[in-house]
Amino acid sequence: MKIYNTLNKTLETFDPIHENTVNMYVCGPTVYNYIHVGNARPVIFFDVVRRFFEYLGFTVNFVSNFTDVDDKIITKAIEDETDERTIAEKFIEAFYRDVERVGSSTKYLAPRVTKYMSAIIDYIDQLIQEDFAYAVDGDVYFRVTKVDDYGVLSGRKIKDLESGARVEVNKKKENPLDFTLWKSTTEGIKYPSPWGEGRPGWHTECVAMIHDIFGGKIDIHGGGADLMFPHHENEIAQNRAFHQHHLANYWMHNGHLHVNEQKMSKSEGNVDLVKDLDGDLMGFRLFTLGTHYRAPISYSDEILESYVNEWEKLKRVYTQAFYALDLAERLDEDLVKFTALETIREDFVQAMRDDFNTANAITELRELAKFTNRAIRKTDGYDALRAAIDLFNTMFTILGLKVDVKRMSKDTRALYMAWTDARKNKDFEKADRLRETLQNRGVLA
RNA sequence: GGUCCCGUAGCCAAGUGGCUAAGGCAAUGGACUGCAACUCCGUGAUCACCGGUUCAAAUCCGGUCGGGACCUCCA
Structure with a gap:
């Protein structure tokens, strides 16, 4: 299994920490809004990562958090004249609905910041004790210059970052790059801490959760490319305060979804929400997997439609093969191997082993569809159809695609x-x- | 200003040094069919441009043009 590791910028052979186990963490959403189609990319992709490792025989411990304490949630609560908790609950539920609709599993550990407050505060406290953080007027900042390889993930140097004109000026900070661990607040939801009332900064939760749940270094940490800096960089920095390692052995980042050559993002306002997509979202899922995960995806109605059409075809061929067997009452006979299908299976798995190359894997799915369509036309092709259905099932399970079909009444x-x-x-x-x-x-x- | 990525047919996209550059959508010709749908078979590329390295370049290096990302909340 090869994985492109953003930390070293190379393709590496996957070597798990614990035999036959994959511990992975993916940064989840801040729940203040419905997710848009771009947000669905990591939701779908990392679900496929999980599925493929399971196919390979690994036990996968998958964790993805909810950020349910955040300024944007407070703003939204004020806007809607309600409280933060109500907002968070509402969008957590909406998130799960969308995740299910795009065909990803919702059955994983999903820790929330509100439930991790004491662990986060403890973590910050330890950072202060070790001199990696300092408190000023109720705020706490992380001292980036204390970490010798700060910038290792994003490939930035402190010096380059400092020259950036866009770094805010905050006189409380020793260095403009120091990031907030705890923020003293008077408005919105707040928690007591040794430094006064306030709420945690964004970057500590993932580290605290990973340490609490996994007890240390994990195999894979994933998220969108935009999280690489500063979020993931800062997670690593906080972890480096106590450990020599970089929190995860493999850092994986998915590319963005572009609309007219531009990133889809809430702040750009060019968003389509997942909840507004109609019907069966398997075509949409196929679309997001049709491009290699690290490359940007172009999104438009036309492009999405071509994948929706393709999904209709795949659904059709699967269904037709199934009914052909059902009519002949040959669904339950033993499987016979077909060389052509075995080749397709191998190529499919090979593509997936190559840094989850779903684009090439889907090519094999198309090969299989063609093979099956030919077999459907032959009346004596039942062995081939059964073998084809079996392979479809394997591929669909790995990619998280699903066709609903039952035996005829x-x-x-x-x-x-x-x-x-x-x-x-x-x-x-x-x-x-x-x-x-x-x-x-x-x-x- | 700093750091980085990308540019492959009408559209999407794989391929990152070596046979005739995968595949899909659209278009189009044919086959199948009672008609249609479905399906199958066939048809398309000076790999942005210029120069260099090499026996060999879409792939490596330099430059030009064009697009984008990050440095601020963002998947």
């Missing part, structure tokens, strides 16, 4: 037979009527 089967008879007898009026019914039931394409 007696009633439907009778209609099907009647349709075949009508065609034989050239009773086309009756045949067309039956065809329509069967199409409505999803049995005929």
Whole structure:
């Protein structure tokens, strides 16, 4: 298994800390709004990472947090004349709904900042004791110059960053790059701490959670490319205060989704929300996996539509193969191996092993579709169809794609037979009527 | 101002030194079909431009043009 590690900027062979186990953490959403289609990319991609490791036989411990204490949540609460907790709950629920609709699992550990307050405060306190942080007027800042390789992840040097004109001037900070660990506040939700009432900065939660849940270094830490700096850099810095390692062995970052060559982002206002996408979102899922995860994805109605069409085709071929077997009552026979299918399977897995190259993996899915469509036309191709269905199931499980199809009822089967008879007898009026019914039931394409 | 990425057919996209540059969508020709749908077979590329390295470059190096990201909340 090869993974591109952002930390070293190289493709590396995956070597787990604990045998047959993958411990992975992905930065989750700040729950103050519905997620847009760009936000869905890591939700889908890292779900596929999890699925593929499971296919390879690993036990995957997947954790993704909710940031439910944040200025934006407070602003939103004031706007809606309610409290932060209500806002957070509302958008956590909405998030889970969207995650499910795009076909990703919601069954993973999802720690919340509000439930981790004491761990976060303890962590900050230790940083102060070790001189990696300092308190000023109720605020606490991290001292970046104390970490010798600060900037290792994002490839930045403190000197370069300092020259950036856009760094805010905050006289309380010893160095403009020092980041907030604790923020003294008077407005909105606040918590007691040794430094006074306030709320935590954004960067400590992930480190505190990872230490608490995994007890130390993890295998994979993932998130969007925009989190690399400063968020992930600062996580590493906080961790480096106590440990020699970089929190995770492999850092993975997904590229952004672009609209008209520009990043889709809430602050740009060019967003389409996941909740507003219609119907079956498997086509959308296929779309996000159609481009290698590190590259930017271009998004437009036209592009999305081409993937939606493709998904319709895949669904059709799978369904047709299934019903062909069902009609012949050969769904339950033993599997026979087909060299052509074994090649497709190997190439698919090979593509996935190569840094989760879902784009190439999907090419194999298309090969399989073609193979199956040919087999459907042959009346004696039942062994091939069964093997094809089996391979479809494997690939769909790994990619998180799903087709709903059930065995035909007696009633439907009778209609099907009647349709075949009508065609034989050239009773086309009756045949067309039956065809329509069967199409409505999803049995005929 | 600093750091970094990208530019492959109408659209999307794989490929990062070596056979005729994958694949999909769209378009188009054919086959199949009672009609249609579906499906299958076929058809398309001076790899942004200029120069260099090499026996060999889409791929490496330099430059030009164009687009983008990060340095501020962001997946």
